[in-house]
Amino acid sequence: MGASTGSAYLVGRAFPRNSRFIALGCLILAAFGLLLLAHQRPEHLTTVRQYIAGGCPDHSYYDADELTFGTATAAAASSPAARQCSADSEIDRMDELWGSLGLDMSVAHAGSALRVRRVIQKIQRGEKVVIGAVGGSITYGRNLKPENDPWPWSRLLEKNLKEFFPDADITVQNGGVPATGTDYFAYCYHLHVDHDADLIIIEEAVNDLSINGNAVQAETDLRARQQRENAVTYNSEVLVRNILRQREDNAVMMLSLWIKTQDYINGADSHAIVAEYYDIPRISHRPYLYRYLMQNPDQVTTHYLLPDFGHQTQLNHQYMADSLYRFILQQVCYLEKHGAALPEDALKGSMMERVIDPWPVPPRGIFQRIDSDLKPEVEPFCLSANAKREGKPLLWPSSVDGFTNVTIHDKSYWQSDKPGSTVTFSDLESHAGGLSIYYKRSNKDMGDMLCWVDDNKDKAVTLIGFWQYVTVGYSMPVRTDLNQGKHSLTCEVLETTHDPAGGTLVQIIAIMGT
Numbered sequence: 001m002g003a004s005t006g007s008a009y010l011v012g013r014a015f016p017r018n019s020r021f022i023a024l025g026c027l028i029l030a031a032f033g034l035l036l037l038a039h040q041r042p043e044h045l046t047t048v049r050q051y052i053a054g055g056c057p058d059h060s061y062y063d064a065d066e067l068t069f070g071t072a073t074a075a076a077a078s079s080p081a082a083r084q085c086s087a088d089s090e091i092d093r094m095d096e097l098w099g100s101l102g103l104d105m106s107v108a109h110a111g112s113a114l115r116v117r118r119v120i121q122k123i124q125r126g127e128k129v130v131i132g133a134v135g136g137s138i139t140y141g142r143n144l145k146p147e148n149d150p151w152p153w154s155r156l157l158e159k160n161l162k163e164f165f166p167d168a169d170i171t172v173q174n175g176g177v178p179a180t181g182t183d184y185f186a187y188c189y190h191l192h193v194d195h196d197a198d199l200i201i202i203e204e205a206v207n208d209l210s211i212n213g214n215a216v217q218a219e220t221d222l223r224a225r226q227q228r229e230n231a232v233t234y235n236s237e238v239l240v241r242n243i244l245r246q247r248e249d250n251a252v253m254m255l256s257l258w259i260k261t262q263d264y265i266n267g268a269d270s271h272a273i274v275a276e277y278y279d280i281p282r283i284s285h286r287p288y289l290y291r292y293l294m295q296n297p298d299q300v301t302t303h304y305l306l307p308d309f310g311h312q313t314q315l316n317h318q319y320m321a322d323s324l325y326r327f328i329l330q331q332v333c334y335l336e337k338h339g340a341a342l343p344e345d346a347l348k349g350s351m352m353e354r355v356i357d358p359w360p361v362p363p364r365g366i367f368q369r370i371d372s373d374l375k376p377e378v379e380p381f382c383l384s385a386n387a388k389r390e391g392k393p394l395l396w397p398s399s400v401d402g403f404t405n406v407t408i409h410d411k412s413y414w415q416s417d418k419p420g421s422t423v424t425f426s427d428l429e430s431h432a433g434g435l436s437i438y439y440k441r442s443n444k445d446m447g448d449m450l451c452w453v454d455d456n457k458d459k460a461v462t463l464i465g466f467w468q469y470v471t472v473g474y475s476m477p478v479r480t481d482l483n484q485g486k487h488s489l490t491c492e493v494l495e496t497t498h499d500p501a502g503g504t505l506v507q508i509i510a511i512m513g514t
Contacts, residue, residue: 084333084336084337085332085333085336085337086332086336087164087329087330087332087333088333090164090325090329091326091329091330091333094322094325094326094329095326097322098319098322098323101288102288102289102292103322103323103326105287105288106283106284106285106287106288106323107281107283107327108256108268108272108275108282108283108284108286108287109272109275109276109280109281109282110281110327111275111276111279111280111281112279112358113281113327113331113334114279114342114358114359115249115250115251115252115279116199116251116253116281116327116328116331117331117334117335117340118249118251118340119198119199119249119250119251120328120331120332120335121335121340122198122249123161123165123168123170124165124168124335126167126168126169127169128169128171129168129169129170129171129198129199130171130172130173130193130194130197130198130199131154131157131158131170131171131172131173131197131198131199131200131201132172132173132175132189132192132193132194132197132199132200132201133153133154133157133172133173133174133175133176133193133200133201133203134175134176134177134185134189134192134193134200134201134202134203134204135175135176135177135202135203135204135207135255136176136177136178136179136180136181136203136204136206136207136472137176137178137179137207137311137410138152138153138176138203138206138257138311138312139152139153139154139174139175139176139203140152140174140176140177140178140410141155141174141176141317142178142311142410143305143311144314144317145314151314151317152174152176152317153203153255153317153318153320153321153324154172154173154174154176154201154321155172155174156317156318156320156321156322157172157320157321157324157325158170158171158172159321160321160322160325161325161328164325164329173192173193173194173197175189175192175193176192176203177192177384177386177411178409178410178411179207179411179440179471179472179473180204180207180386180438180472180473180509181204181207181208181209181232181235181267181472181473182202182204182208182232182235182236182238182239182267183208183231183232183235183438183473183474183475184384184438184473184475184509184510185202185204185239186235186236186238186239186242186380187238187242187380187381187382187510187512187513187514188380188382188384188387188438188510188512189239189242189243190242190380190382191382191384191386191387191394192386192387195243195246196246196247196250197250198249198250198251199250199251199252199253200243200250200251200252200253201252201253201254201255201324202236202239202240202252202253202254202255202271203254203255203256203257203320204236204267204271205255205256205257205258205266205267205268205271205284206257206258206259206262206266206267207267207472208232208235208236208266208267208270208271209266209267209469209470209472230270230367232267232270232271233270233271233273233274233366234367235475236270236271236274237274237277237278237365237366237367238380240252240274240278240280241278241361241365241377242380244278244361245361245377248359252278252280253280253281253282253283253324254271254274254275254280254281254282254283255282255283255284255320255323255324256268256271256282256283256284256285256286257284257285257286257312257320258285258286258289258290259304259309259310259311259312260293260300260304260309260310261309261310261470264286264290266286268282268284268286273366274366277362277366278361278362279358281327283320283323283324283327285316285319285320285323289303289319301313302315303315303316304316310470342358376432378431378432378514379431380512380513380514381428381429381430381431381512381513381514382510382511382512382513383395383396383425383428383510383511384438384509384510385405385412385413385414385508385509385510386411386412386509386510393405393412395414395425395508395509395510395511396425397414397423397424397425398424398425398426398427398488399422399423399424399490400414400422400423400424401421401422401423402416402418402420402421402422402423402493403415403416403421403422403423403508404416411440411509412509413440413507413508413509414507414508415505415506415507415508416493416505416506417445417447417493417503417504417505417506418493418504419447419493419494419495419504420492420493420495421492421493422490422491422492422493423490423491423508424488424489424490425488425489425490425511426486426488427486427488428486428487428488428489428511428513429485429486429513430482430483430484430485430486430487430513430514431484431513431514432484432514433479433480433481433482433483433484433514434477434479434480434482434513434514435453435477435478435479435482435487435489435511435512435513435514436475436476436477436478436511436512436513436514437451437463437475437476437478437489437491437508437510437511437512438473438474438475438476438508438509438510438511438512439463439465439473439474439476439506439507439508439509440465440471440472440473440474440507440509441464441465441466441467441469441471441472441473441474442465442466442467442470442471442472443466443467443468443469443470443471444471444499444501444503445499445501445503445505446465446466446497446499446503446505446506446507447465447466447493447494447497447499447503447504447505447506448462448463448464448465448466448493448494448496448497448498448504448506449462449463449465449491449492449493449494449506450462450463450491450492450494451463451478451489451490451491451492452478452489452490453478453479453482453487453488453489454487454488456479457490459479461476461477461478462494463476463491463506464498465497465498465499465503465505465506465507466497466498466499466500466503473509473510475512489511491506491508493506
């Protein structure tokens with residue numbers, strides 16, 4: 001049986017008797033070394049390190065009670081003498097709850113975490129800090145009990161942070177909107193959380209659909225789907241840029257989830273490149289949870305709710321919150337060890353002559369070459385049926401014939417199933433020539449509608465409601481060549497439909513301008 005490596009542990013494995021005595025002897029050496037380290041005697045440090053590194057096999061740490069072998073380095077790291085951070089005990093508590101391996105694997109992309117640490121400094125100074133959570137029905141807390149007082153991951157994270165920072169002024173806003181993706185929040189996030197929140201956490205890997213391995217906010221025919229294969233990356237980037245340009249000292253994190261009804265590949269793979277490019281920490285449950293449930297299939301109902309396994313249990317929400325919390329605690333430790341200021345040698349190396357400025361948002365986007373012309377930033381415009389002011393949806397028609405405003409469970413629409421019904425929305429702003437409709441698509445009952453801008457019905461487009469995938473909102477451009485200014489948009493329910501069962505229901509969620 002092979003020995004452990006690094007700080008990994010082999011629990012309950014039977015090693016030969018000689019190996020146990022060697023391990024016990026090395027434990028004594030390690031303990032002696034820790035004693036010296038604790039008393040800060042530099043003249044002995046080199047000798048101790050040589051003994052630990054050169055004199056012991058990999059299974060040099062031995063716990064007689066658990067028959068656990070590891071390394072002296074791992075033992076030293078967990079000892080009270082080695083603790084130097086105020087968050088160590090909380091990090092240990094998280095590790096005891098979930099296992100350090102599962103939490104370590106959840107850090108899909110740490111990045112520099114510079115912006116996150118700057119938010120932590122505000123918390124430590126006692127300044128008001130707002131954290132916004134945007135995502136779909138998981139973030140919303142769908143199907144959690146009790147329904148009148150659910151505890152989704154955002155609320156659990158707020159509880160953790162307030163307990164660790166008892167004197168802090170922290171507010172976590174839950175901006176979850178069921179059945180939405182980044183194609184919605186790219187233009188509408190500011191309707192659900194403060195547009196200039198200190199930290200915004202994006203959870204959209206599940207709703208940013210993946211079909212046949214291609215992350216797309218999908219289409220019913222191959223050609224159209226190929227044209228929109230990069231839609232998730234594009235919309236995720238638009239969302240991130242719209243957030244980061246609100247202020248110089250805010251931060252973004254991503255929370256990538258997975259549900260049993262999906263393949264391992266989902267929207268997170270398109271989010272990964274955005275996180276990398278914009279130096280955004282991304283916490284992901286897939287690396288650990290997917291393996292865990294493959295090896296323990298009887299645990300699925302512990303983590304996912306019946307009947308569809310499409311939403312997380314309270315246990316999974318706690319895992320989400322604690323994964324984010326532990327990462328934040330690790331940044332607390334970084335600040336305590338290194339301080340807030342970045343030394344110049346962190347910003348350049350001997351082989352890199354110039355200093356990099358890590359703070360500005362890159363002037364060019366992911367879909368541009370490094371020497372391409374700069375593109376102007378576009379101010380987003382959105383009116384949504386899911387955002388209300390004084391009890392009235394922001395998306396309100398100027399003319400309606402046969403459409404009604406409905407709220408079903410936790411989603412709101414303007415809907416009709418009567419062919420010939422029309423609805424018009426006015427005073428829609430377009431800054432760069434585009435108007436899009438965000439509407440519901442599903443594999444059941446959905447019909448088609450014809451939509452046009454102003455009085456230009458000859459340039460109308462047909463929006464198809466039926467597809468064979470899950471029920472989710474979907475963004476479709478109606479025009480991309482408009483003059484800057486305000487416009488109206490009209491939609492009509494068609495008698496023809498792509499639903500094999502003849503469904504004619506259409507449901508409009510939002511209208512977005514670019």
